[in-house]
Amino acid sequence: MPESAIRPRKEFGKTIAADITHRLREEIIACALPPGEPLRFDVLRERFGASFTTLREALTALAAEGLVDAQEQRGFRVAPVSRQDLVEVTDARVLIEVELIRRSIGRGDDDWEIAVISTLHRLKRIEQRDPEHPLRDPEWKIAHRQFHQALVSACGSATLLAIRAELFDRAERYRHLSANFRPRPRDKAGEHQAIMQAAISRNADLAVQLIETHIRSTSDNVAKYAGHLLDAE
Amino acid sequence: MPESAIRPRKEFGKTIAADITHRLREEIIACALPPGEPLRFDVLRERFGASFTTLREALTALAAEGLVDAQEQRGFRVAPVSRQDLVEVTDARVLIEVELIRRSIGRGDDDWEIAVISTLHRLKRIEQRDPEHPLRDPEWKIAHRQFHQALVSACGSATLLAIRAELFDRAERYRHLSANFRPRPRDKAGEHQAIMQAAISRNADLAVQLIETHIRSTSDNVAKYAGHLLDAE
DNA sequence: CTAGACCATATTTTCGAAAATCATACCGTT
């Protein structure tokens, strides 16, 4: 199978553009490309090995997701961060996530329960391995994302799930921003466990309350430990 | 000033790509490009007078908005319509619009009241002119959009406003879909008037109830008069 | 010394050709 060696690697999508979109998204969320950083084509071209127009397509898609800021005729830059934006993302997440948890608990079937339980199980396994810096572990990030995704997956609305996914990405970027300054992760494992139990036992009110607290306390932590980065803009 | 004649017209944005994105969006919403229609580059190239890559950028942006469906390696098409999608868009709109109305009523200042009153006034003026087929009048469409925009404009969250705008566009496409089959528009003028009064008098509960009814009855009308188009897919 | 005009350079944006991929019709075999 020589083809995989010949053509440019496409780890994610079928097209190079989709692949670059995916890689760029990851780097922005992880703050490998810091907020506000100008995204010049020369640099991106060398870094991702794609042409102007292909990069442009990827940047345009990310601009629609709110991770990139397109300044017409003056190029692109990583979307800046701010206290205001953090508050907006947090509020929007609470509004939508709460609704989706409610719907999922109301509609979830056996497969949903299994998905919730098994994704949490994997998350806990990974946490045992290195409980110090979970956000630095790519596997933990994926597992964490999949657990929260599983919780709402039975809500029945692809439209709201897509919106939720965008907000989750934007929030995760803020978590990365503060990760380097946070002295120690708080007890997320316990929170996740409690959310799972409330969901499985179909206690919607409790699950909703736990999720809201979970989201808001994460956001508060970001504001606390990365506040100096938010005002600098 | 010869420049406007020389270079390609850019009615909307500074770049051709942004301009084409805008024009394509309008045509898709108005169903001038019908749902499910394949968007072939040859055709678009002739129609919009732009190159492959510029069109590609516009289509990618619209795909992120949910108005275009990108099928990797097999091109783009106008996003298909379905009963399920209509229900999802309607539900999501109610969830978000209700919240934003509440926040706007809680935070709106004098300028907000003026914006609500004046946009409604213009809308009514235009309706008097041709009360039969409002959706066919581009000015009515703009005025209608601006009135609903004004209602929520004081909510304080650019993030939620952007999400709301996307959902509004997707819903407007469904309204256009049914416009040709609907015998007569119902009394929207009265509904708008009542919503305005509830908002200005800061009666949030009433405004929320009226908005929800407004959105849902519009959606019901679409399902009633364009139902045959929704099942065909 | 400041403000504005002008040029040179850096950067973005657009284009159409070329490569890659997909869809279809054709052909031979079973």
Next chain:
DNA sequence: AACGGTATGATTTTCGAAAATATGGTCTAG
């Protein structure tokens, strides 16, 4: 006739050159 493989044409996707635009510095007039 049904099936599988292959050639052919249609379509999308990608590329780097060329055009358009912004940026920054220099000069001049006030």
